[in-house]
Every structure is written in C-alpha cells, then in structure tokens.
Amino acid sequence: MFDVLIIGGGVSGCCIARELSKRTWKVGLLEAEPDICEGTSKANSGIAHAGFDAKPGTLMAKLNVRGNALLEELAPKLDIPLKRNGALVLCFEEEGLPKLQELYDRGVINGVKNLKLLSGKEARELEPSISPEVKGALYAGDSGIVCPFGLTIAMAENAAENGVEFFRGYRVTGVEQGDNGIYRVSCDNGLVLETKVVINAAGVYSDRIHNMLPEKEGHMTMEIHPRKGEYCLYDKQAGNLVQHTIFQLPGAYGKGTLVTPTVHGNLLIGPTAEDVPEKNAVATTRAGVDKLLLNASRSVDKLPPTKQVITSFAGLRAHHADHDFIIEESAGYPGFIDVAGIESPGLTSAPAIGEYVAELVQEILPAALKENFKEVRKGIVTLEGKTLEEKKTIVSENPAYANIICRCESISEGEILAAIHRPVGATTLDGVKRRVRAGMGRCQGGFCSPKVVEILARELGIPVEEVRKSGEASVIIYGGVK
Amino acid sequence: MIRKSLVIIGGGPAGMAAALGAVENGLAPDEILILERDKRLGGILNQCIHNGFGLHTFKEELTGPEYAARYEAQIKAKKISYKLGTMVMSIRDGEEKEIIAMNGQEGILEIYAKAVILAMGCRERPRGALNIPGYRPAGIFSAGTAQYYVNMEGKLPGKEVVILGSGDIGLIMAHRMTLEGAKVKAVAELMPYSGGLKRNIVQCLQDFDIPLLLSHTVVDIHGKERVEGVTIAKVDEKSAPIPGTEKYYSCDTLLLSCGLIPENELSLGCGITLSPVTGGPVVNESLETNIPGVFACGNVLHVHDLVDFVSGEAKEAGERSAEYVRNLSAPEAEEGIPVLAENGVRYTVPATIRTQHMKESQTIRFRVGKEYRGVKVCVYLDNTLLRSIPKRTMAPGEMEKVVLLKKDLADRNVKSIRITVEE
Structure with missing residues (x-):
C-alpha cells in the first residue's frame, strides 16, 4: 500500500515526487513509457519564464514566479543546467508599444523583478542581431534557459535517492476507489497498486486518468486538448546568434515565435501552435517548419541557413479551455489530486507545482519531515567545460572517460555508463541521449548510435535486438543478417 | 608529452597514404604519428566490403578492407607509429602545433608537432538538415549507419526499405540490403540526376529492378515508434513537392544517403578557413591550409568518389608536409x-x-x-x-x-x- 501514487513521469510528476520525498510518505511514480521525460517535458522551449505573461491572479502566474525563483535555488543543489540569459519581447510596430507596457504592468503585478521597457535602439544595443524593424522591447532579466531533460531527470534521481519508487513502462488503465476510500490503480501489465492518495500528473493524458473515476458531483468530466508546437534546433555553430531569449509581442502575425540559445549552446526556434486531434500527434510538417522560419526571420536580422538545422521536432501542450493550471483535490473523490492543464510555463512552474501539491497532500495525509532527506544531487561528471588538468584527473580515475563514443558532443563511454547505472537510469537510446547528450549533436547519432546500442545491450544484459529507441515498439535491429 | 615532426589526424585511407608520402619524401617513420579514433586503421573502408576499390592504384579490383590492408601493411613495414582508439580533442596553432588527444590506455595526451595533416574524413548529412517532416520513430538510419550494422555487426536494421538520396552509399546499401533478404522498395532522388557513380546505378539498382525515382523526395514519415511507411512526392524544378503526386510506400526503414559533409570541427577550432562550397579547408597547391604547416587531404578536404583519388591526394599532402618540415626556416x-x-x-x-x-x-x-x-x-x-x-x-x-x-x-x-x- 502506497501513501501516494503519482501517475506521470514528466517534469510535474518528477518535481512532485522529489517534493513528497521530503516527508515520510511511501511514494510511487507510474510512467507509461519506458523512461521518464517522454511527453510534453521532452519537447518544449526550455525556458525559465520570468512570469510577465500569465494573467494576474491565476495559479499559473503565481506558480510561474515561484517556480522561477525555486529553479534558481535548486539548480546548484541538483546540478540542473540553468542560465540566466534574460529575455526580450520585441515589438515591430509603433501601435504595439502600449501592449508592451501592458506586459510590463502585468509582470509588476505578478511580482516579476528586473523588468525594463527599452526603445528599439536600446534593444539593438543589448542584442545587436535583432531586426532593425524593432520599435521597442520589454527586457526581462529574470528569464533564463534550462535543460528540460536535465531538470526532469535531476528531480527523478533525487526523488529516487530519497526513497520514491519508480515504475516505468506501466501504463495506467484503471483507477477506482474502494468503499474504504483506498484507490486501486491498475496497469496494462496486470500490476494493481493500492494507495491513499493519487496524483494525476499525466500531461496530455490527464483527462483520461481523471475520467477513469466515474462522474459525480464535484467530479465532472475533463477535457485536455493537445496543442502541437514545432521546433527547429540549429547546430552549435549558430548558437551565438543571440544571447537573450527573443520573444515577439503576440500580434497581427499570430502567436509569436521565439529564438533562443539553449543551455547547451545550440540555437532553437519555435514553437508553432496547432490544435491536433491525437494525444501523440507529434509529427512535424513542412508548413509548420516553413512558418517557423518565416516568423523567426522577423525577429532576427539574419537567420542562419537552414542547412545548419540539425533536427526538427514537435511537442504537445496539455491545453485546458480555462488556460490555467488545474491543481486541486477532486471534490467528488477525496485524495484524488489533478495536476492538469500544465502547459507553458509548466516547465518553469514545475518546482513550485511540486511544492504546491506537497502542501495539498500534507493537508490530506499529514506526515513528518524526514531527518535524512538528501537535498543535494550530483549530476553525471562530464568532460565538457573542464580544464586540461581536471580532465586528466577524471580520465585517470575512470579510463572509460577517455573512450569517446559520441564524436559530435564529445561524450565518452564513462558518461554513458553513468547514465545507465544511476537511479532511474537510462534503458533506451533516447534515455541515454537525454541524460548525457550522446547522439544530440550535428550527426544526430549516425556514428554513435550503434555503439550506444551495443553498450546498452551489454550493460542491461539483453540482446541488441531488444534495445529500443524509446517506446516498446521502437526496436532498432531486426536480428542477424543471412 | 610527445614531440613529433608530423602528426596525422585520422588513420583511414587518407591518413595512411599521407604518412607513406611523407616517408617517401624523406621524413623518418619515427618522426610521424597517426592518431586514429577507431579500434583499427582503415577508416570507413573497413565497412565497405563491396569491391571496386583500387582500380587506379593497384590496377585490380579490391574490397574496402583489402584496399585498407595493403596500406596498413606498408605502414607496419615502414614502422610508422600510430595510436588506435585515440580521439583528438583539439588542435592549437603556435610555435609548434599542440594536439590534445585521449585514449583509454594512456588517458590524456599532449602532443606537439611541426606539421599536422588533417585526414578526418566526412560524415553523412542527417535527417534534420534535410528538413523531412513527419514523426521521429526508430528505423531512420543514414546509409552508412545501416552499412555499419550489416557489415560490421552482422545485424539487419530493416526488412522493407525505402532509400532517400542516390549517393553511392545509398546505392550500395540498396544492393547489400537486398542480398541480405530485405526488400528495397524504391530509391528517391531529389535531383533530376543521381549523385552516385553510373556503375553503381547499374549494378546496385538496375540489376535488382529497384526503381530509381528521380526528382522525387520523401514528404512525410509515418509511424510513431518504428517507421511504418513514407510518402514520396514528385518535385518541380525548384525541388518543391508537387501536390497531387504523393504516393505512400509501406516500409519499416528509411535510409538516408543525401550527401556527405567533411568533418571539420577540429579545423574550425584552430582557426582554419573553410570553403562554403565544399565544407573543407581552403588550400593552396601544397594542400596546405591558411595555417602554415597544417595540411588537409581526402574527404575532410572535399568529398571524393573514389578512394584511389583520396590516396593520390593524400600522398601528395604527405610529401608536401615533409618538405615543410625540412624547410621550416625558409622565408615565406x-x-x-x-x-x-x-x-x-x-x-x-x-x-x-x-x-x-x-x-x-x-x-x-x-x-x-x-x-x-x-x-x-x-x-x-x-x-x-x-x-x-x-x-x-x-x-x-x-x-x-x-x-x-x-x-x-x-x-x-x-x-x-x-x-x-x-x-
């Protein structure tokens, strides 16, 4: 019997897990995919939003600002890649300037610090590669960039170190409440777990989980609409185009496209916004990418050539018609907590969502703080950014670090072994990629993926035919040659 | 710390021929060091088990590994030193060239050289750079990766295959996958002509009735976890897909053979000027880059069709580097x-x-x-x-x-x- 079961191993679920692991609850986390960070959390802008965008008074506004502050505090403790690069919201027409002022005012009400309205000239002085058309800009000093995988995985690892049990590859097929108030959560592989509290953090699928409990007063049917966003990621050679995250004022050109450096030094443009019928419809489209390139070229003077794009991808926002986070205990089902409608700024808000949910659980099922909670998590040792002397020490302590597997990102066997053998370790090719960036460079795994597959098979003790890219059906090899 | 007259980065066909050229032109074999990141010398030739190599150099038809073996034998006979499993992390120009490399046995190596020959080869253009829309399932491989699986690992990466791009590796893999029992349904080529050698079009496609669809491209990839099919459409003169010409091909694998890119990250890191056309260093008659004493040859310089020409070019780079070392004090x-x-x-x-x-x-x-x-x-x-x-x-x-x-x-x-x- 669990005290709390979290359904969903995205950034919300993992942040909640880490926060809950501070107290004496017995906590489990169920993830449908073979790894955590497989849904919305893996494909988004990777921005630590300052918080001027959300409507004042909403939960979204509150958790955005709190989440951003928490990120700052947690990044060094959990080794989360975070950089405060600041953001600019560009306005291209004189008529748009009052809207910039509106954004500024909203930010002030939301409690955002370090906001400043700039003239076009001032904005260009700060960020020379933006378009000469810019008439004015809002500067947000508290905006940052964060690695969405790094954040989610750090939270999960720390949660696991503090006793949270992770069940990956367990798709929830049913949630029911017994007469004693205890919930029974069943999975597609036959596992049934009992728990006092259920946290529904299933992202775009959170409506399905919610609706598994029969409708009654205080528990109405929920609908989450997947809204697709497409992105293009450029080679690191293009990574220095801008220093700040460049937004556009939403206006005649539709919802703006951002242009931003990533925390690992690439350039990212995106997202589009398109409602899609399916909850896994993450295909990119020619029209979408063309639109992105056009929109982004409005922000910056000279967009790098498209041949420097190393990959395009799409993610789904878990959109709810109210456009606010829905984080509450169901009035009809005590002990069932929805964490739904977590769309942008969900990544930024996640640490605050964790805190907020933990408070809700504490009201339902009070528990004491653990004495031995480990609040510090060390990330995987990397060679990147180290001096020659430091590299020598790392390599002499662990010679596997001298065996480079991914040439593009200079990722060694040492890093890949760590990714596999850590708590909540990688079991798939994508899992390795998200933990240590092997295959994330300009050749996109052409050279290293066969080697990573081989290492995964060896370390997990399975045949290479059973190594997967991500999901159950994503086999890579079909057996031997004739 | 290691000091050498000449360090060659890459032990493939270019690196080996360059080393031999330098020795022929008077450089002592123990003054040369080849750094190879793979477990053996030979580079990409090791996985090119088809024949057709060596017609110019040896006047006979060899397989890739055979061609490489002939050079490797000469390297060993001449006692030219090399290090395997060794990855070069950086090159820095200065009074001497400083090369930082590492391997599992020796850890981090600091190597100083009078001259450097770049012979790192090239890599394949990935899907992202081709801007192919659709899902991102397993089953999309560059042709060279598929070749590695089949020829080096003895593993089959797919059973029903569509190939995009008619570069030589794609053509050769159409042949190779067919021999291994896979069904190659089509080779689509964006351009109105193939980028591959004529002999490969005949021997690899026509002999097996594999259709070559010129002026066609993949416009969509289907399948959320593993490839389930691709949509191919005809393109106009501007390479834009023509609406209404889309055709669905069910397949579990998409191979990409859409061009090769010289691998010049190390070169860029030490300030070498690259040609926007070839992606390789801009060189003079001595195959010397804008940094005196740094030479380039083979596919890192510009992508070749035949290894014989790589060997010829590399030999010359080796000879020129020996001259450079000899005349270091000569005026510019x-x-x-x-x-x-x-x-x-x-x-x-x-x-x-x-x-x-x-x-x-x-x-x-x-x-x-x-x-x-x-x-x-x-x-x-x-x-x-x-x-x-x-x-x-x-x-x-x-x-x-x-x-x-x-x-x-x-x-x-x-x-x-x-x-x-x-x-």
Whole structure:
C-alpha cells in the first residue's frame, strides 16, 4: 500500500515526487513509457519564464514566479543546467508599444523583478542581431534557459535517492476507489497498486486518468486538448546568434515565435501552435517548419541557413479551455489530486507545482519531515567545460572517460555508463541521449548510435535486438543478417 | 608529452597514404604519428566490403578492407607509429602545433608537432538538415549507419526499405540490403540526376529492378515508434513537392544517403578557413591550409568518389608536409594566384597556386553543378585561353580534373587562373 501514487513521469510528476520525498510518505511514480521525460517535458522551449505573461491572479502566474525563483535555488543543489540569459519581447510596430507596457504592468503585478521597457535602439544595443524593424522591447532579466531533460531527470534521481519508487513502462488503465476510500490503480501489465492518495500528473493524458473515476458531483468530466508546437534546433555553430531569449509581442502575425540559445549552446526556434486531434500527434510538417522560419526571420536580422538545422521536432501542450493550471483535490473523490492543464510555463512552474501539491497532500495525509532527506544531487561528471588538468584527473580515475563514443558532443563511454547505472537510469537510446547528450549533436547519432546500442545491450544484459529507441515498439535491429 | 615532426589526424585511407608520402619524401617513420579514433586503421573502408576499390592504384579490383590492408601493411613495414582508439580533442596553432588527444590506455595526451595533416574524413548529412517532416520513430538510419550494422555487426536494421538520396552509399546499401533478404522498395532522388557513380546505378539498382525515382523526395514519415511507411512526392524544378503526386510506400526503414559533409570541427577550432562550397579547408597547391604547416587531404578536404583519388591526394599532402618540415626556416613564399571556379564549376582544389612551390605538373580537381553533354572545360590564364578540353558528359556526381604545367605559367605575370565550362 502506497501513501501516494503519482501517475506521470514528466517534469510535474518528477518535481512532485522529489517534493513528497521530503516527508515520510511511501511514494510511487507510474510512467507509461519506458523512461521518464517522454511527453510534453521532452519537447518544449526550455525556458525559465520570468512570469510577465500569465494573467494576474491565476495559479499559473503565481506558480510561474515561484517556480522561477525555486529553479534558481535548486539548480546548484541538483546540478540542473540553468542560465540566466534574460529575455526580450520585441515589438515591430509603433501601435504595439502600449501592449508592451501592458506586459510590463502585468509582470509588476505578478511580482516579476528586473523588468525594463527599452526603445528599439536600446534593444539593438543589448542584442545587436535583432531586426532593425524593432520599435521597442520589454527586457526581462529574470528569464533564463534550462535543460528540460536535465531538470526532469535531476528531480527523478533525487526523488529516487530519497526513497520514491519508480515504475516505468506501466501504463495506467484503471483507477477506482474502494468503499474504504483506498484507490486501486491498475496497469496494462496486470500490476494493481493500492494507495491513499493519487496524483494525476499525466500531461496530455490527464483527462483520461481523471475520467477513469466515474462522474459525480464535484467530479465532472475533463477535457485536455493537445496543442502541437514545432521546433527547429540549429547546430552549435549558430548558437551565438543571440544571447537573450527573443520573444515577439503576440500580434497581427499570430502567436509569436521565439529564438533562443539553449543551455547547451545550440540555437532553437519555435514553437508553432496547432490544435491536433491525437494525444501523440507529434509529427512535424513542412508548413509548420516553413512558418517557423518565416516568423523567426522577423525577429532576427539574419537567420542562419537552414542547412545548419540539425533536427526538427514537435511537442504537445496539455491545453485546458480555462488556460490555467488545474491543481486541486477532486471534490467528488477525496485524495484524488489533478495536476492538469500544465502547459507553458509548466516547465518553469514545475518546482513550485511540486511544492504546491506537497502542501495539498500534507493537508490530506499529514506526515513528518524526514531527518535524512538528501537535498543535494550530483549530476553525471562530464568532460565538457573542464580544464586540461581536471580532465586528466577524471580520465585517470575512470579510463572509460577517455573512450569517446559520441564524436559530435564529445561524450565518452564513462558518461554513458553513468547514465545507465544511476537511479532511474537510462534503458533506451533516447534515455541515454537525454541524460548525457550522446547522439544530440550535428550527426544526430549516425556514428554513435550503434555503439550506444551495443553498450546498452551489454550493460542491461539483453540482446541488441531488444534495445529500443524509446517506446516498446521502437526496436532498432531486426536480428542477424543471412 | 610527445614531440613529433608530423602528426596525422585520422588513420583511414587518407591518413595512411599521407604518412607513406611523407616517408617517401624523406621524413623518418619515427618522426610521424597517426592518431586514429577507431579500434583499427582503415577508416570507413573497413565497412565497405563491396569491391571496386583500387582500380587506379593497384590496377585490380579490391574490397574496402583489402584496399585498407595493403596500406596498413606498408605502414607496419615502414614502422610508422600510430595510436588506435585515440580521439583528438583539439588542435592549437603556435610555435609548434599542440594536439590534445585521449585514449583509454594512456588517458590524456599532449602532443606537439611541426606539421599536422588533417585526414578526418566526412560524415553523412542527417535527417534534420534535410528538413523531412513527419514523426521521429526508430528505423531512420543514414546509409552508412545501416552499412555499419550489416557489415560490421552482422545485424539487419530493416526488412522493407525505402532509400532517400542516390549517393553511392545509398546505392550500395540498396544492393547489400537486398542480398541480405530485405526488400528495397524504391530509391528517391531529389535531383533530376543521381549523385552516385553510373556503375553503381547499374549494378546496385538496375540489376535488382529497384526503381530509381528521380526528382522525387520523401514528404512525410509515418509511424510513431518504428517507421511504418513514407510518402514520396514528385518535385518541380525548384525541388518543391508537387501536390497531387504523393504516393505512400509501406516500409519499416528509411535510409538516408543525401550527401556527405567533411568533418571539420577540429579545423574550425584552430582557426582554419573553410570553403562554403565544399565544407573543407581552403588550400593552396601544397594542400596546405591558411595555417602554415597544417595540411588537409581526402574527404575532410572535399568529398571524393573514389578512394584511389583520396590516396593520390593524400600522398601528395604527405610529401608536401615533409618538405615543410625540412624547410621550416625558409622565408615565406609569395602570395598564391587564385584559381577561380566559374560558369558551372562549383569549386576547385587547390584554391590558390604559388608558382615557386608548384611541381612540374599540378592537378586541379573540381566538380560541376549540373549535368552537361558535349561541352568543353576551359582553363584561362587571366583572359587568355590556355587549354580547352572537350567533355562528352559531366555530372555533379563525378569529380573532374585538369592539369596545369609549371611551364604554362612560366614568365607570365598571371593574376588569376579561371576554370569554366563552355558550350
């Protein structure tokens, strides 16, 4: 019997897990995919939003600002890649300037610090590669960039170190409440777990989980609409185009496209916004990418050539018609907590969502703080950014670090072994990629993926035919040659 | 710390031939060090088990591993030193060239050299750079990755295959996968002509009735976890897909053979100027980059069709590097004469020629931008026609060359050498 079961191993679920692991609850986390960070959390802008965008008074506004502050505090403790690069919201027409002022005012009400309205000239002085058309800009000093995988995985690892049990590859097929108030959560592989509290953090699928409990007063049917966003990621050679995250004022050109450096030094443009019928419809489209390139070229003077794009991808926002986070205990089902409608700024808000949910659980099922909670998590040792002397020490302590597997990102066997053998370790090719960036460079795994597959098979003790890219059906090899 | 006269980065066909060229030109074998990141010498040849290598060099048809083995045997016979499993992390120019490398046995190595030869080869263009829309399932491989799985690991990466791009590796893999029992349904090529060698189109596709769809491309990839199919459409002259021509092909694998990119991250890191056309270093007649004492050859310089030409070019780079080491104290030579690629010629290697350093004959290699029939390649010294070579056909997939003689330039104050295609 669990005290709390979290359904969903995205950034919300993992942040909640880490926060809950501070107290004496017995906590489990169920993830449908073979790894955590497989849904919305893996494909988004990777921005630590300052918080001027959300409507004042909403939960979204509150958790955005709190989440951003928490990120700052947690990044060094959990080794989360975070950089405060600041953001600019560009306005291209004189008529748009009052809207910039509106954004500024909203930010002030939301409690955002370090906001400043700039003239076009001032904005260009700060960020020379933006378009000469810019008439004015809002500067947000508290905006940052964060690695969405790094954040989610750090939270999960720390949660696991503090006793949270992770069940990956367990798709929830049913949630029911017994007469004693205890919930029974069943999975597609036959596992049934009992728990006092259920946290529904299933992202775009959170409506399905919610609706598994029969409708009654205080528990109405929920609908989450997947809204697709497409992105293009450029080679690191293009990574220095801008220093700040460049937004556009939403206006005649539709919802703006951002242009931003990533925390690992690439350039990212995106997202589009398109409602899609399916909850896994993450295909990119020619029209979408063309639109992105056009929109982004409005922000910056000279967009790098498209041949420097190393990959395009799409993610789904878990959109709810109210456009606010829905984080509450169901009035009809005590002990069932929805964490739904977590769309942008969900990544930024996640640490605050964790805190907020933990408070809700504490009201339902009070528990004491653990004495031995480990609040510090060390990330995987990397060679990147180290001096020659430091590299020598790392390599002499662990010679596997001298065996480079991914040439593009200079990722060694040492890093890949760590990714596999850590708590909540990688079991798939994508899992390795998200933990240590092997295959994330300009050749996109052409050279290293066969080697990573081989290492995964060896370390997990399975045949290479059973190594997967991500999901159950994503086999890579079909057996031997004739 | 290691000190050598010459460090060669890459132990593939280019690196090995360069080392032998340097020895032939008087450099002591123990003054040379080859750094190879793989477990064996030979580079990509090790996975090219088909034959057709060596017709120019050895006057016989060898497989890739056989061709590599002949060079490896010479490297060993001459006692040229090399390190395997060794990855170069950086090159820095200075009084000496500083190379930081590492391997599992020795850890981090600091190596100093008078001259460096870049011979890192190339890599394949990935899906992202091709902007193919659709899902991102397992089952999308570059043709070379599939070749590695089949030839090196003995594993089959797919059963029903569509290939995008008709570069040589794609054509060879169409053949190879078919022999291993896979069904290759089509090869789609964006351009109205194939980028591969004619002999490969015949032997790898036509002999197996595999359709080559020219002016076609993949416009959608289906399958959320593993590839389930692709949509192929015809394209117009601007390479834009023509609506209404889409056709669905069910398959579990998409192989990409859409061009090769010289692997020049190390070169960029040490300040070497690259050509926007080839993606390789801009070099003079000695195959020397803008950094004196740093030479380049093989596919890191410009992508070749035949390994025999790589070996030839690399041998020359090796000879030139030996000369450089010998004449280190000699005064700087004069500015080079630019070699200009004009009217249909996309680029030339070399890009400049210093007459002082020119040998009796100088080969200029180049590629054209489209298919030609019944034209001439003309060489001009400034505006004076020096030579005109009739060409029955020329195609972007086949590297061309012209030869310039030292006496052609003697006693003439030439400002530019121009290579053009004319009717």
